Amino acid sequence: MLSLNVTVQGDKVVIAGLQKIGSGIEKAKDRALVSVAKGIHRDAFDWLSGAGAKATGVQAGGYPVPVRTGHLRGHLDWLMPGASKTGPAGTFSAGRNEVVIYDSALYSRVIHEGLGSSAKFGPRRYLTDALARFNQGERIMRIFEEEIQVEIAKGG
Secondary structure: OOOOEEEEOOOEEEEEOOOOOOHHHHHHHHHHHHHHHHHHHHHHHHHOOEOOHHHHOOOOOOOOOEOOOOHHHHOEEEEOOOOEEEEOOEEEEOOOOOEEEEEOOOOHHHHHHOOHHHOOOOOOOHHHHHHHHHOOOOHHHHHHHHHHHHHHHHOO
8 A cells, every 4th residue: 555645734735655665657747746846836836726816806815816916826836856946935855755835925825824924814725725616526645546556557
């Protein structure tokens, strides 16, 4: 059975726990990680694509997070296994067997956790909600299992 750990750590989603996979399955693991990262990133992007006040009259604090400048959405990104990237909010790193989906806008954690100037609106957990939406029906585990089966069918 595949052991997989998916967590939200503040302002990022971390997918890890694949250290026990044999070397013949490395390609399958990497394909699955990339597929999952892209899917969660896409869903998080949707949660950051709410209609702004001009379109709907919804003021700041709405959810999905209303787009005002696109800055928050523009700093949403993900890392391939083993990659690092520095942005305004710091450096983000993914280990060899993990991907990280993150938002490097300086105020991303304020929005996500409902802190500081966003406390009156409460948390708008676009990363957590993206993970939940993407993983409906244990989709992440299914992607890994499918990619491993593909690799096994190819002879590894």
